[in-house]
Amino acid sequence: MGNRLCYAFVVMIGFVFFMISCQKEERQLIDPNIDTTIPKDSQLADLMRSIVIHDGSYDDVVDGGNCYSINLPYSIIRNSTEEIEINQISDYNQLNTSDNIQIQFPITITKSDHTEEIVEDLNALQSLAIGCDMDDPDIECIDFVYPLRFLTFNFDINVFETTEVIHDAEVFVFMENLEESTVVSIDFPIRLLLHNGESVEATHNDELLSRIISFANSCDENDG
Numbered sequence: 326m327g328n329r330l331c332y333a334f335v336v337m338i339g340f341v342f343f344m345i346s347c348q349k350e351e352r353q354l355i356d357p358n359i360d361t362t363i364p365k366d367s368q369l370a371d372l373m374r375s376i377v378i379h380d381g382s383y384d385d386v387v388d389g390g391n392c393y394s395i396n397l398p399y400s401i402i403r404n405s406t407e408e409i410e411i412n413q414i415s416d417y418n419q420l421n422t423s424d425n426i427q428i429q430f431p432i433t434i435t436k437s438d439h440t441e442e443i444v445e446d447l448n449a450l451q452s453l454a455i456g457c458d459m460d461d462p463d464i465e466c467i468d469f470v471y472p473l474r475f476l477t478f479n480f481d482i483n484v485f486e487t488t489e490v491i492h493d494a495e496v497f498v499f500m501e502n503l504e505e506s507t508v509v510s511i512d513f514p515i516r517l518l519l520h521n522g523e524s525v526e527a528t529h530n531d532e533l534l535s536r537i538i539s540f541a542n543s544c545d546e547n548d549g
Contacts, residue, residue, distance in 0.1 A: 377493035390454035439494035474512035520544035
């Protein structure tokens, strides 16, 4: 019996030291006093959001707005005679800017913040297009290689958390919803996928910022 109690005590002490060690490691990774955290209004945060906002420019030949895209599938009438089902992005290759295109409403669109909206008619769609910025901030030449992990510390409740994300929409929502009392750091290393299929690694904030700036304009974007 005594041996069992002794063993249990040793296990408990080991667990306590393990938790303290992990907490110290997490504190070092997201210490707001050193250059590992990502302020919400920083250049790095802005560029990361530009990578993960929804790119709606690939179907502009149909919808005329680069800040949203039409969810697939849907139908159009081309030049008043031919009905075409748009099932995949490659279907846009058969369309020309000179075509007279009539969208078969209603449709559902995905906006730049990854939210969806039902559009009932052409007037409503044109109103959305007018609201788009012609120089939209999306970075189309770079994608994150998932999964990514963010480490956060909330000063109000003194809690560390790890958040794993596997999609652009999750990164966008995560970064948009950060509270003022929360600091965030990336669990490096991470990889960036370039438009030519190559990937590059970043191991800290400065390197990530440099990589994004270097490759942000390395391809021909679809925006017109």
